[in-house]
Amino acid sequence: MHKALRIDPRDNVAVVLTELKKGEEVLINTETGSIQLTALSDIPFGHKIAMSSLASHDPIIKYGEEIGKAKSTVEPGEWIHLQNLYCERGRED
Numbered sequence: 001m002h003k004a005l006r007i008d009p010r011d012n013v014a015v016v017l018t019e020l021k022k023g024e025e026v027l028i029n030t031e032t033g034s035i036q037l038t039a040l041s042d043i044p045f046g047h048k049i050a051m052s053s054l055a056s057h058d059p060i061i062k063y064g065e066e067i068g069k070a071k072s073t074v075e076p077g078e079w080i081h082l083q084n085l086y087c088e089r090g091r092e093d
Helices: none
Strands: 002-005 013-016 025-030 033-038 048-050 059-062 065-070
Touching: 013 025, 013 059
Parallel strands: 002 025
Antiparallel strands: 002 013, 013 048, 025 033, 059 065
């Protein structure tokens, strides 16, 4: 089974520690136990995986801080990347 790292207890995403293929299982240790997820798509090494369901515009938390918001509904095990995340910080419009 592959592993992912949850950096801060407030995080709702984890960082995968190996490249994942769709359908592979991943284990994430938390302060209250562990979470087992199935990768819903291929996820490159070092990228983020959703630990829980997120609704459109829900904050995405990594390092205990909001790094963006979900563009649409995100399911546990889904790859978090630029196609499903947006950030309002630094916008000039």
